[in-house]
Amino acid sequence: MTVSVLLVDDQPLLSLGFRLILEAQPDVTVVGEAGDGAQAVAMTRALRPAVVLMDVRMPVLDGIEATRLIVDSGSPARVLVLTTFDLDEYVYAALRAGASGFLLKDVPPADLVTAIHAVAGGHAVVAPAVTRRLIDAFLPHLPDPATGRSLADEALHRLTGREREVLELVGRGRSNTEIADALTLSEATVKAHVGRLLAKLRLRDRVQIVVFAYERGVIARGDRDGTA
Structure with a gap:
């Protein structure tokens, strides 16, 4: 089954990099790109992706609030947050808002694809060891x-x-x-x-x-x- 993905990032080069990685996969389709949280909410409603790959710090509406709005809307889309460890407090807020997990932005391409499939299948993608480090930080x-x-x-x-x-x-x-x-x-x-x-x-x-x-x-x- 092909997994549809909405990319959400205010940095065009990063978004392009993720698109190139995902479009090389036969079972992943990028259905759109949003540059801020407000666009992400609107495009999730219009395009109905299986997975939203969500940045945290963005203009207009940040990824945390966008995640909360998507989850609260009853959308079946699963939100996968992208972050770095110096943004741990934002990741925690995003998980409380209903995100299904998180990845670091330097995630290896193979791990990114595996995580997207896992989230689309209803699983969380936070590995146990990472969870322990994350909770220690929180x-x-x-x-x-x-x-x-x-x-x-x-x-x-x-x-x-x-x-x-x-x-x-x-x-x-x-x-x-x-x-x-x-x-x-x-x-x-x-x-x-x-x-x-x-x-x-x-x-x-x-x-x-x-x-x-x-x-x-x-x-x-x-x-x-x-x-x-």
């Missing part, structure tokens, strides 16, 4: 659970004990294989638990599970995994 910016919503809220109460264990391990950036080893479960069972977490917590993907775990205090400040 910890100073996260709300203190003591002043945020209670851990005894309705969403967490709906989880079983095993689902809470899986939630914590996903929050620490563990892969399904690592979770299966830690809990002595099959990978299929872990995948089933992750699916139930998404349904019960009304989240879009694995990335949002990580954000949820930190925001709700399931992973405490200073209580980091320590693995790379």
